[in-house]
Amino acid sequence: MDAIERAVGKLLESYSRDGGVNHAKGPDLPSRGAVVRALSDVLTLVFPGFREDEDIDDSNIGYVAGELAHRAAKVLVVECARSLRYKHRTAGDGECPAACDMEARDLVADFFGALPGMRALIMEDVNAAFRGDPAAKTVEEVILAYPGLEAVVVHRVASFFWKAGLPLVPRMMSEHVHSKTGIDIHPGATIGRRFFIDHGTGVVVGETAIIGDDVKLYQGVTLGALSVRKEEGQVKRHPTIEDGVTIYSGATILGGETVIGRESVIGGNVWLTSSVPAYSRVYLPEGEHLARVEARSMRRKESI
Secondary structure, eight states, X not given: OHHHHXXXXXXXXXXHHHXXXXXXXXXXXXXXXXXXXXXXXXXXXXXXXXXXXXXXOXXXXXXXXXXXXXXXXXXXXXXXXXXXXXXXXXXXXXXXXXXXXXXXXHHHHHHHHHHHHHHHHHHHXXXXXXXXXXXXXXXXXXXXXXXXXXXXXXXXXXXXXXXXXXXXXXXXXXXXXXXXHSOEEXXXXXXXXXOEESSOTTOEEXXXXXXXXXXXXXTXXXXXXXXXXXXXXXXXXXXXXXXXXXXXXXOEEEOTTOEEOTTOEEOTTOEEOSOBOTTEEEEOOTTOSSOXXXXXXXXXXXXX
């Protein structure tokens, strides 16, 4: 037991010397567990009856939805206020207990005001997954069993808070679903309507990526940056994917100036660091290492 006491003493010295401690009189950061619990309630509001064991029917759905919304809102206000206090501290503005609490309440109220519209957008994602995957037999199967959909839904929630300027909480949401699905979408990424990730494991979408409508990604796709220098943190580092693009498994597309033109198809394991025009087909010929870009017939018809 003396060895344990000595180890604890060394740990306490490390806490004082090296930091990395979160407590009531210290940083008081958002709670990972609380954020995950609130997120779970929000996802149940989006898909009632799909995530909870409790039976929901027409007679009690109003009560259940109200209970979930109030419970999630109560937790989110606390965690968002902590996140806002952190934001002010790191900006050198000092503490703002009362102002942060009021700002957090307004932010959470705005989120719940936006949730019905967000749900309509999510149902478009659901239907895009159902239409885009021959293996999907029903919409219900997509909601229950598709990790790509869960990652997209959490992104739409986290993106709201990110766009509102809230630190920490949206990253915690994104990293939670990343750990569950293997799909890593930064909450700062801009994603259009009817987005579908098939299979999904290993997909990475960077902070400044822009994805248009009706885009489909397969497993192992990376939309990344050419540079990871810290001083470039505020510039666009990730590619733009225009409407109707399909990107097959293992493809890597890098760079803030890289644009994949609308309705293009990017083949598996392709590595791209430059733009391709609309209606292109990019693929690796068998036995070769350099990608080949071909204009598709629709492109030629448009130019006639």
